[in-house]
Amino acid sequence: MATPPDIAAANGTDVPKLKIYFLPNLLTALNLFCGFVALTKIVEADINVGNYQQIKVALGFILLACIFDLFDGRVARMGGVESPFGREFDSLADLISFGAAPAFLVHRVVLKDVFVGHEEWGWFISSAYLLCGAFRLARFNCLAAMHVAPTKDFVGFPIPSAAGLVASLTLFMIWWSEKDFATGRWRYCLPVLMLFLSWMMVSNVRYPSFKTLDLRATRTFTKTLVAILFLGSIVIFREKMLVFVLPAFFTAYLIYGFVRPRISRRIRREIEEEEEDEEEEGGPAAPA
DSSP: OOOOHHHHHHTTOOOOOOOOOHHHHHHHHHHHHHHHHHHHHHHHOOGGGTOOHHHHHHHHHHHHHHHHHHHHHHHHHHHTOOOHHHHHHHHHHHIIIIIIHHHHHHIIIIIHHHTTTOHHHHHHHHHHHHHHHHHHHHHHHHHHHTTOOOOSEEESOOHHHHHHHHHHHHHHHHHHHHTTOOOGGGGGHHHHHHHHHHHHHTSOOEEEOOTTOOTTOBOOHHHHHHHHHHHHHHHHTHHHHHHHHHHHHHHHHHHHHHHGGGSOHHHHHHHHSOBOOOOBTTBSOOOO
16 A cells, blocks of 8 residues: 655655656746736726736736647647646646636726626636636546546636637727727627527637647648748737737637537648658658
8 A cells, every 4th residue: 555655754764755847837937927927017007097017917927828828838849848746736826827817807908997885796707717617627637647548638618718819809899999989789799609609618629739739840831931921920929910810819818629520630630730851761852
């Protein structure tokens, strides 16, 4: 029978040491830091006078946390340094950056004005999003602890993508408001979306994780050129394009989970998988 760690320490036997790998956990810590800064900026924002600058900064930190979260697991897999500590630490960081921060953000910016006189509805919607995000992360960790065979799919909508969609749509609504466009009943869209995302995070809809993508993969000439032009246009026109590109990107990923089972395997493979390395073992073929 296995000896508990405290009894083993009392008996003088060796206690198992946690494996904490520096670079992946540094990226996870930066993810957590971005979530905390986002929360502080939301608290500091004085939106009663129509100043959304601090909210925009908070949105930027939430989206930056998405980037750190994208790379921490990838770095761990590429280096072969995945560990239970990293998995648990990543979930704790995700709950702050992609659970608490977006829920508080939407409640502060949108829900308090939507349910005037019925604040409890705003609290309920925000807490439902946070609770479902926590359930999703706990389910993921439990399946990993049970040594369920890993797949290339996420079960349920990933919480970083849910946070990215909420943050980008909030950014679009702020832009919409600053342009003095009429809001009308459009203000009810985000609360409905929050409830829908809450359900999607704990659903059984499968989404590709793109875990196999890495920097060493080959790409066709056309795909490489399109990607470079797309990224270049975002850098040049970031203030105008990000307002539209980010909501469209995260919305497309959300919808893709529903249409994915209905498209052909060839198209699905083209979207989700790597280009096969066409070079032979001895090197590229000589030019004709």
